[in-house]
Amino acid sequence: MTFTEKLEAAWKNSNSLLMVGLDPDPNRFPPCIQQSKQAIFDFCKGIIDATAPYVCGFKPQIAYFASESAEEQLAALCDYIHKTYPHLPLVLDSKRGDIGTTAEHYAKEAYKRYQADAVTVNPYMGFDSIEPYLAWQNKGVIILCRTSNPGGSDLQFFESSSGEPLYLHVASLVAEKWNRHGQCGLVVGATFPEELKKVRERVGDDVPLLVPGIGAQGGDINSTVQAGKNTRSTGMMINSSRAILYASSGDDWQEAAAAVAMQTRDAINAARG
Numbered sequence: 684m685t686f687t688e689k690l691e692a693a694w695k696n697s698n699s700l701l702m703v704g705l706d707p708d709p710n711r712f713p714p715c716i717q718q719s720k721q722a723i724f725d726f727c728k729g730i731i732d733a734t735a736p737y738v739c740g741f742k743p744q745i746a747y748f749a750s751e752s753a754e755e756q757l758a759a760l761c762d763y764i765h766k767t768y769p770h771l772p773l774v775l776d777s778k779r780g781d782i783g784t785t786a787e788h789y790a791k792e793a794y795k796r797y798q799a800d801a802v803t804v805n806p807y808m809g810f811d812s813i814e815p816y817l818a819w820q821n822k823g824v825i826i827l828c829r830t831s832n833p834g835g836s837d838l839q840f841f842e843s844s845s846g847e848p849l850y851l852h853v854a855s856l857v858a859e860k861w862n863r864h865g866q867c868g869l870v871v872g873a874t875f876p877e878e879l880k881k882v883r884e885r886v887g888d889d890v891p892l893l894v895p896g897i898g899a900q901g902g903d904i905n906s907t908v909q910a911g912k913n914t915r916s917t918g919m920m921i922n923s924s925r926a927i928l929y930a931s932s933g934d935d936w937q938e939a940a941a942a943v944a945m946q947t948r949d950a951i952n953a954a955r956g
């Protein structure tokens with residue numbers, strides 16, 4: 684099964700476009716978790732089990748694991764997700780970008796070491812920095828396009844001689860040239876619904892969009908869904924990390940995370956119509 688097929692099945696069978704981001708910050712763990720020798724694994728496993736019924740997938744952000752020398756815990760979590768929730772896509776958020784020979788190792792890191800179904804990458808170095816990921820034909824490559832952060836406008840709005848902003852140029856390159864075997868997706872922030880709409884119009888129904896920026900970053904769910912959904916009312920992995928992970932710092936942290944995940948999923952589904 685390819686990443687795209689797994690994602691389509693997850694949208695359908697889970698009836699959800701919500702992706703839960705795993706950004707474990709030990710400073711924000713509930714006290715009951717903090718003493719554990721593998722607190723990062725235990726916290727993320729608790730979040731995964733609490734929110735699995737409401738999501739179309741999970742998105743671990745590698746920096747939160749690597750900064751705590753917890754790569755082994757990340758690998759164990761990825762293994763846990765695949766064994767316990769084999770139907771849910773795992774998107775490793777690592778935003779790698781380098782020359783081809785190095786990118787081959789970044790691809791192996793994502794798809795072999797961490798068993799990711801897809802990985803986020805930075806397109807700044809162009810196609811030969813993306814091509815090594817495409818060699819893994821069943822895997823997904825989610826390419827940064829119009830990011831959710833304010834600073835994204837510093838470069839992504841830069842206009843080419845034809846007057847087209849860079850983020851739309853990236854969208855066209857991906858949809859028309861780079862998207863071999865239907866492997867590619869794009870990252871577009873929920874904080875920029877106008878641009879999200881333009882990207883969807885540019886790429887059509889079949890390029891999945893990873894859409895961070897609701898919850899903690901303040902993106903509006905209804906605007907996001909109206910702008911980014913495809914004609915099948917799917918097409919998006921709408922990410923929420925902090926709003927779900929840290930819904931409560933008390934003993935009820937799992938129940939609170941589950942409640943926010945369910946509410947978010949339901950709000951997204953209400954907007955899908």
Ligand SMILES: O=C(O)c1cc(=O)[nH]c(=O)n1[C@@H]1O[C@H](COP(=O)(O)O)[C@@H](O)[C@H]1O
Nearest residue numbers: 744776803830831895898899900923924925
């Ligand atoms: O690639 C990403 O997931 C990503 C792209 C982007 O433009 N903005 C963005 O916030 N993200 C990630 O989404 C997560 C933040 O989610 P929140 O905690 O819900 O704001 C972090 O892991 C970010 O790295």
